[in-house]
Amino acid sequence: MSEPVPLDELAAQAGRVRVAVVGGGVAGLVAAHECAKVGLAVTVFEAADRLGGTVRTVELGGLVVDTGVDCIGLQPAAAGLVDELGLAEALVEPGEQTRWVVGVGQATDAATRARRPGVPAAPLPGEAVLGIPENMFSDDCRRLLGTGGTWRAYLDRLRPPLTIGHERNLAALVRSRMGVAVLDRLVAPLTTAVYGARPDRIDVDVAAPGLNAALTRAGSLSGAVAQLRAEKPPAPLRGLVGGMSRLVTALDARLRALGADVRCGTPVTALEADGTDTGWIVHTTGEEFDTADDAVVERFDAVVVATDERAARELLAPVVPALGVRPVASVPVETVTLVVDAPALDAHPRGAEAIALPGSRAAASVVHLTAKWGGAGRHAVRVAFGGPDTVPATAALDDAAAAELARAEASVLLGVELPAPVAADRARFTLAPARALTGHEAAATRVRNAVEAMPRLAATGAWLSGSGLAQVVPDAAATADRLRRRALFGADAAS
Numbered sequence: 001m002s003e004p005v006p007l008d009e010l011a012a013q014a015g016r017v018r019v020a021v022v023g024g025g026v027a028g029l030v031a032a033h034e035c036a037k038v039g040l041a042v043t044v045f046e047a048a049d050r051l052g053g054t055v056r057t058v059e060l061g062g063l064v065v066d067t068g069v070d071c072i073g074l075q076p077a078a079a080g081l082v083d084e085l086g087l088a089e090a091l092v093e094p095g096e097q098t099r100w101v102v103g104v105g106q107a108t109d110a111a112t113r114a115r116r117p118g119v120p121a122a123p124l125p126g127e128a129v130l131g132i133p134e135n136m137f138s139d140d141c142r143r144l145l146g147t148g149g150t151w152r153a154y155l156d157r158l159r160p161p162l163t164i165g166h167e168r169n170l171a172a173l174v175r176s177r178m179g180v181a182v183l184d185r186l187v188a189p190l191t192t193a194v195y196g197a198r199p200d201r202i203d204v205d206v207a208a209p210g211l212n213a214a215l216t217r218a219g220s221l222s223g224a225v226a227q228l229r230a231e232k233p234p235a236p237l238r239g240l241v242g243g244m245s246r247l248v249t250a251l252d253a254r255l256r257a258l259g260a261d262v263r264c265g266t267p268v269t270a271l272e273a274d275g276t277d278t279g280w281i282v283h284t285t286g287e288e289f290d291t292a293d294d295a296v297v298e299r300f301d302a303v304v305v306a307t308d309e310r311a312a313r314e315l316l317a318p319v320v321p322a323l324g325v326r327p328v329a330s331v332p333v334e335t336v337t338l339v340v341d342a343p344a345l346d347a348h349p350r351g352a353e354a355i356a357l358p359g360s361r362a363a364a365s366v367v368h369l370t371a372k373w374g375g376a377g378r379h380a381v382r383v384a385f386g387g388p389d390t391v392p393a394t395a396a397l398d399d400a401a402a403a404e405l406a407r408a409e410a411s412v413l414l415g416v417e418l419p420a421p422v423a424a425d426r427a428r429f430t431l432a433p434a435r436a437l438t439g440h441e442a443a444a445t446r447v448r449n450a451v452e453a454m455p456r457l458a459a460t461g462a463w464l465s466g467s468g469l470a471q472v473v474p475d476a477a478a479t480a481d482r483l484r485r486r487a488l489f490g491a492d493a494a495s
């Protein structure tokens with residue numbers, strides 16, 4: 001057995017290891033923090049002029065609003081990070097959590113539509129898993145399903161559970177047990193809003209572990225939902241007083257205190273092996289170097305790529321031959337956040353969020369931010385455009401036209417004619433695939449294995465972990481842990 005390395009020697013050794021983290025979203029900042037904590041010399045390269053990526057808080061019309069991420073699921077790793085950063089006191093419970101579906105049950109003939117103007121809307125039942133209701137006879141369910149749909153859903157309680165076996169495809173499971181009304185009106189809006197995917201692309205065993213086993217025990221899908229809700233309540237969702245960017249600011253401060261070099265406005269344009277098999281040449285441009293036209297090169301011992309999928313594939317493909325060429329699964333989305341003086345919104349007419357029946361409108365959904373996080377009289381609403389298979393309807397519009405489209409869509413979805421906004425903000429983001437997408441985990445593992453087969457190279461971010469901070473945080477921490485072991489103790493240490 002070799003002698004253990006003395007601690008002071010280990011610390012000196014760590015300080016000589018230079019790690020480049022490419023991307024200053026939450027994934028990159030968490031990975032950088034994990035490396036800096038053990039004394040590695042960390043440099044973060046962020047292309048934009050601010051850190052945070054999809055986490056973006058702005059002041060708009062006198063309100064502090066989150067235009068991207070507005071809450072965090074308190075699964076253990078995410079809760080641990082919030083605690084570690086001293087932000088637990090700033091966590092805030094949403095005032096409203098109900099989601100409404102808008103556009104269900106609209107009359108198809110013009111005469112009836114003229115008699116009953118307005119777009120029908122109803123809340124999604126809260127007692128549900130993935131939109132699958134525990135009680136199809138609740139008022140909310142019956143409003144959304146209609147009489148025929150409700151009775152078809154009830155058949156679930158009468159049919160033996162084993163008629164379909166263990167079904168992992170969410171759409172097939174729901175259709176066969178409860179019928180198309182439950183699938184189209186409850187489950188599809190929910191999965192489209194939460195996972196950015198239709199139910200036929202969702203793997204039940206990843207999205208709701210234990211549901212299939214509970215189905216066998218309970219004898220019905222609705223019974224399984226009741227069992228699962230009792231056994232495994234979902235992790236609470238929380239916002240942060242002052243906006244989610246506080247998470248980013250706190251990580252940035254910790255990094256700087258640990259001596260990390262955090263550079264915004266510095267896109268990494270290429271990676272290159274340094275020829276010795278022990279390090280990487282990082283190519284950047286950017287104002288930091290005052291050489292916008294010329295690439296600047298710097299040598300690092302290890303690199304973590306933590307950008308969005310498109311940028312990551314561009315950087316990794318030339319240096320990771322086994323990566324393979326695959327279509328980018330992440331999609332562009334836009335949010336238009338409006339601040340409006342609209343006392344009619346004080347009543348929170350659509351709870352926290354109004355979801356358009358998938359494919360029925362230009363906008364995908366509206367989050368009523370002030371219903372969720374507090375406020376009256378002056379309100380903030382965030383309208384989302386685009387998603388899988390849907391280019392954002394705002395993509396070709398100028399800012400004024402995008403704001404007007406958002407106002408019109410929000411008026412319909414919230415059921416309140418909104419006035420011209422006091423202020424508007426438009427943001428473009430990338431939506432990564434959900435972890436629960438069929439085949440996602442296997443594909444991500446293949447990428448990870450190919451990347452980590454290269455010396456001291458790693459990749460993390462929502463495109464690998466699955467979208468959502470509850471996935472991004474533990475994945476970034478685990479990826480950084482493997483890399484720092486490899487950087488400090490050699491290739492075998494990672495496992």
Ligand SMILES: Cc1cc2nc3c(=O)[nH]c(=O)nc-3n(C[C@H](O)[C@H](O)[C@H](O)COP(=O)(O)OP(=O)(O)OC[C@H]3O[C@@H](n4cnc5c(N)ncnc54)[C@H](O)[C@@H]3O)c2cc1C
Nearest residue numbers: 023025026027047053054069070071268311461462468469
């Ligand atoms: C509209 C919207 C709302 C969401 N709301 C929530 C929510 O409420 N709760 C939740 O948990 N999740 C939410 N998500 C998902 C969550 O935002 C993401 O999963 C997570 O923030 C992704 O973090 P990331 O660091 O992997 O990627 P990103 O946040 O995309 O960060 C990647 C960073 O890499 C930088 N970069 C790209 N190329 C380069 C380069 N060449 N060189 C240097 N830097 C580069 C980018 O500028 C960016 O800052 C939401 C997503 C969207 C789109």
